[in-house]
Amino acid sequence: MKQEIEMTVYGAEQLCPSCVNLPSSKETYEWLKAAIARKYPNQPFKVTYVDILNPPEDEEKKNFAQRVIEEDMFYPVVLIEDQVVGEGNPRLKTIYAEMERRGYTAV
Template sequence: MVKVLEIIVYGAEVLCPSCVNLPSSRETYEWLEAALSRKFVDQTFKITYVDIHHPPEDDAKKAFAQRVIDEDLFYPVVSIEDEIVGEGNPKLKKICAEMERYGFKAV
């Protein structure tokens, strides 16, 4: 079985203090989900939103959410395979380039 690439957006309902003029973490997640679905049509990936203050029971997601808090990272933080590919105001071009490294083909 092929592993599905998971893109995780870590954020919070409260805006990052340094990101007051940017979209919320949830809005960024929704935008990213729509943009990547249009760019990588018929290719299997999963995009997940994790609230850093209320993470799921998954140990890896819980640990990464705590890292965002402990290291004062600018959220939303976008990660692919536990590697940060976007922070604060994530760039679609960089996220797409990372997905292409995993064999995805943009249309």
């Protein structure tokens, strides 16, 4: 069995100023979690949501949350492990390609 990967969704309650008419970061997080579970059932993965304005104590997550703010990235920003795979309006096709590159098998 594959090693569990972590997908992290960085965002905020307030919508990104350039992302009007798009789902909120939290909605994107929920949607991605469900879509990944359907596409790769019985394969280990973890999806974590990080509020960029109130990040957890985890130093790595805190540093990236600060980077999202400082670099004016469009959020939500989606990372698989340490690779950015989506920003603003993440594309499932791109995320699926990265999952499969890491050994996941689509159903």
